[in-house]
Amino acid sequence: MDTTQLSGREHALQLAVNELSNGNFYRSLARRVALKTVSQDPTRHDILHDYLNNEMSPLLTELGFDCQIIANPIAGLPPLLIGQRIEDLALSTLLLYGHGDVTDGQEDKWTNGIDPWALTFIDGRVYGRGTADNKGQHSVNLSALEAVIKARQGKLGYNVKILFEMSEEIGSPGLEAACLAYKETLKADLFLASDGPRIRHDMPTLFLGSRGILQLKLSLATGNGGRHSGNWGGIITNPAVVVCNAIATLLSAEGRIQVDFLKAPAIPAEVSQLIRDLPVGGGETDPTINPAWGEKQLSDGERLYGANTLEILGMSAGRTDKPVSAIPESAEAVLQLRFVKGTDWQAIESHLRQHLDAHGFQTIQIEMLGGYTATRLDPQHPWVGFVAESARLSLKEDAYILPNLGGTIPNHCFSEALNLPTVWLPHSYPSCNQHAPDEHLLETIVEQGLKMAAGVFWDLGEPQAKKLVANEAI
DSSP states (O other): OOOSSSSSHHHHHHHHHHHHHTTTHHHHHHHHHTTTOBOOOOOGGGHHHHHHIIHHHHHHOOOTTTTEOOOOSSSSSSOEEEEEEEOOTTTTTTEEEEOBBBOOOGGGGGGGGTTSSSSSSETTEEESTTTTTTTTHHHHHHHHHHHHHHTTTTOOOSEEEEESSSSSGGGTTTHHHHHHHHHTTTTTTTTEEEEEEOOTTTEEEEEEOOOOEEHHHHHHHEESSSHHHHHHTTTTTOHHHHHHHHHHBBOTSSSSSSSGSSOOOOOOOOOOOHHHHOOOOTTTTTTOOTTTTTOOSSSSHHHTTTTTTTEEEEEEEEEEEEESSEEOEEEEEEEEEEEEEOOOGGHHHHHHHHHHHTTTTTEEEEEEEEEEEEEETTTHHHHHHHHHHHHHHHSOOOOOSSSSSSSSOOOOOIIIOOOOOOOOOOOOTTTSSSTTTTOOEEEHHHHHHHHHHHHHHHHHSSHHHHHHHHHHOO
């Protein structure tokens, strides 16, 4: 395409999209996917380091960044990378983020023998582990940034910093501590990154935070060992029965939270306005929505993005594959609470203990397995409007604004530890199969993502961005 008649902004967007037609984008992504950066596997430590040292650092250096790989504040865990591209300390600064680690490949479970460590293109889908989470997403942003640097002939008109971690899939241990330790180094005016899904494959989305997460285990061991159900049934405690009944005091048969200390605060009007009428599901590969599940008075959008949900992730007692006529010696269940901003999540353990004791479940043990807080940038924040308008100009359609993602990402490290306004620009969709066999990107979303990211990177160098930064500083 002849770009000589295009405006500077249009030229930048075209350069970004050209990375698809010339094959550069997918060649780079294929190389990154081939690196088996499984953070759950302690034997992969060298590969995790290589992703930063041999894949990210050379590219960032070529783009004008000074890079340093820093040790994880938690000993023995994968390192992080900080890159800085400083044009002038007097200019505004953008902070980017990505994670290069992935979940297990599950090689034997992909459809038709697809190799999770190579790119496979089928009917507009790009398969491979990490394509959606997160190698494909940060590859979109880096490719768009490179296009804008070229279009602006090497000068963006603002500074860019980037933080890469390699532990996100194991809960981002050390990330918050690293942000606090390097707070001055990571100082910026806006945080922008890509992770998680859009609302739907055909709905360009911005989200401003995420629900928090708290995981815990309820368990009971009677000390009786496994006992014959005919000889002892009816006169000794069955721990599975006790654990099930304890959970029933927390959750109804329709998945509704029964206790106030686990429920969400009232949804603010400005948040409800954004999420009330959002479509949820409906795609051919999406699961079936149960309209009677959870909080009845809420819409699907409010249930997913504005409410707290308590889920049973796993239960164990005896054996179901080869059952024997024995009362199990122990039972346990892992529960997960996803919660919105305003939930007093750090008091939940004490409230739960009091609740179980009051209902006669003093023998059940509670083990807190970890979690982190919910975040949500005010939808009226000036940077939200700025990014939303940039996306509209790039796509010729409005982007939908989610106050927070339904899932959980370590946004608190940036919104609280670094005290930054946070805007996320996801380049995936809910049925991308992240963490599962057949993980994939959609080619249509990649193209839109390149346009949106390039548009924002261009607009940050324009006068309206400089004016916004100046007003924020007042």
